[in-house]
Amino acid sequence: MNSLKKQILMRASLRKVWGILGDVARMPEWVDGVKECERTGAVKEGQGLRWRESCVLDRQHIEAEHEMSVWEPMKKAVIQSKLPMNGSMTRIHHFQETPEGVEVSVEFSWDLGIAGMILGEEKVKNILDQSFENTLANWKDRAEKQGPGTRG
DSSP states (O other), X not given: OEXXXXXXXXXXXXXXXHXXXXXXXXXXXXXXXXXXXXXXXXXXXXTTOEEEEEEEETTEEEEEEEEEEEEETTTEEEEEEEETTTEEEEEEEEEEEETTEEEEEEEEEEEOHHHHHHHOHHHHHHHHHHXXXXXXXXXXXXXXXXXXXXXX
16 A cells, blocks of 8 residues: 655645535545546535435546545545546545644555556556645645635
C-alpha cells in the first residue's frame, strides 16, 4: 500500500472548512479531476454518506465510489473509496483550530490493484501527489474566499 501525508493551514473558520468537505455535490468545484459527483445512498450527511464520482486523472477517465466511514464533526473524517480494477483508497482528515486558522492534515493511502501494476506505482504516486496538492490548494482558496454567502 502506498501513502502520502499532506498538511495545510486555512485562514477560515472551522465550520466553513468542515462544511466544504461535507458538501459532496460541490466537490467538482474544488477536488482536482472530479468532473461529476452524485450522492448514491439515503444518508445526506455524516457517517454512511455515499457518493459516486466521475474523474479524469492524467487523461484517464475513472469512476469511483466513496463512503464516509468516520464522521467526528469538526475533528476527523475518513473516506473509503473503491477504485477501478480492484483498487481502493483511504483518506483520513484531521482538523485542528489554531490562532491563525484551521490546520488540516490528510493521510492518503491506496492500493490501485491491477491499474497500479499496469501504470507503475511510482508514476501513479507522482500523479496523485500533484492531484492532492491541487485539491488542498483549491479547498484552501474556497475556504478563504470572502463574498456573499461565504463568510465563515
